[in-house]
Amino acid sequence: MKNFSLAIHGGAGTLVKGMMTADLDTQYKTALQNALDKGYAILEHGGTAIEAVEKAVITLEDSPLFNAGKGSVFTANETHEMDASIMDGKTINAGAVSLITGIKNPIRLAKDVMEKSEHVFLAGIGAIEFAKANGYAIEDESYFYDEFRHQQWLEIKDSDSFQLDHSAKKDSKFGTVGAVACDQNGNIAAATSTGGMTNKKWGRIGDSPMIGAGNYANNKTCAVSCTGSGEFFIRAVVAYDVSCLMEHKNMSLKDASNEVIHNRILKIKGDGGLIAVDSKGNIAMPFNTEGMYRACKSSNGKEEISIYR
Numbered sequence: 001m002k003n004f005s006l007a008i009h010g011g012a013g014t015l016v017k018g019m020m021t022a023d024l025d026t027q028y029k030t031a032l033q034n035a036l037d038k039g040y041a042i043l044e045h046g047g048t049a050i051e052a053v054e055k056a057v058i059t060l061e062d063s064p065l066f067n068a069g070k071g072s073v074f075t076a077n078e079t080h081e082m083d084a085s086i087m088d089g090k091t092i093n094a095g096a097v098s099l100i101t102g103i104k105n106p107i108r109l110a111k112d113v114m115e116k117s118e119h120v121f122l123a124g125i126g127a128i129e130f131a132k133a134n135g136y137a138i139e140d141e142s143y144f145y146d147e148f149r150h151q152q153w154l155e156i157k158d159s160d161s162f163q164l165d166h167s168a169k170k171d172s173k174f175g176t177v178g179a180v181a182c183d184q185n186g187n188i189a190a191a192t193s194t195g196g197m198t199n200k201k202w203g204r205i206g207d208s209p210m211i212g213a214g215n216y217a218n219n220k221t222c223a224v225s226c227t228g229s230g231e232f233f234i235r236a237v238v239a240y241d242v243s244c245l246m247e248h249k250n251m252s253l254k255d256a257s258n259e260v261i262h263n264r265i266l267k268i269k270g271d272g273g274l275i276a277v278d279s280k281g282n283i284a285m286p287f288n289t290e291g292m293y294r295a296c297k298s299s300n301g302k303e304e305i306s307i308y309r
């Protein structure tokens, strides 16, 4: 049997040790462990990488601790607009949704776009219509209401600023979630889901639903899920850049991931991180911020759950 592995993230940002209470620290680690266990169990039982990343991300979307699904941040209009994407490295099929409201698990919808539509990327009203046609319940806004996130928004709502969920100054954190997996057949996949950035305006779309920017998978190279200031990750085409460095420069997963996060994106002042796997089950989880909620497990015995640098 080949080596198989799963890595997940719950966002990167100014996560400095000591800024968080011991109780909150435990809550985050427990939530990460839960998502890791659920995704890994699928791989262990011979399931596909796509199934594993979907399950891990759904579990994170259902937790109010992360900025995706239930815990999504507020837009400038006091609403929630979520983005998600998923990609299968075996077939190079992909599905993505953006600017969606009322959907409990955006990653499921992205997977349905991949599997049940002729398209790759659906946004806004059209994406919701597609969801309804496929039997999705539309949740009331109250499902996504979180007092902490509402406070975050109230603090900056009258300004032009928008901010990463886990980042600096105002509250200190990013919160997009993601998962990458390599299954027992050496097939890999990536999934990413987010509420975007607090106080975002005018139909702003980040890197998370953009194939190649915040999410990418190709069995030939790697599966990547990103978190960070989306505007920079889009301009640097981060996820695809890791793949290109492996394909065209023959770099290892680790070297390619480090080059993009610690050199290329930093040069344009982009902050954040990524998780990545290759078809041998190797894992990389670099970030250039103070911390990144992250966890991974591999059939070769490696297991890690960490927050800080």
Ligand code: ASP
Residues within 6 Å of the ligand: 011, 012, 067, 164, 165, 166, 174, 175, 176, 194, 195, 196, 197, 205, 206, 207, 208, 214, 226, 227, 228, 229, 230, 231
């Ligand atoms: N990358 C996400 C965005 O820009 C934010 C995050 O990673 O928390 O929408």
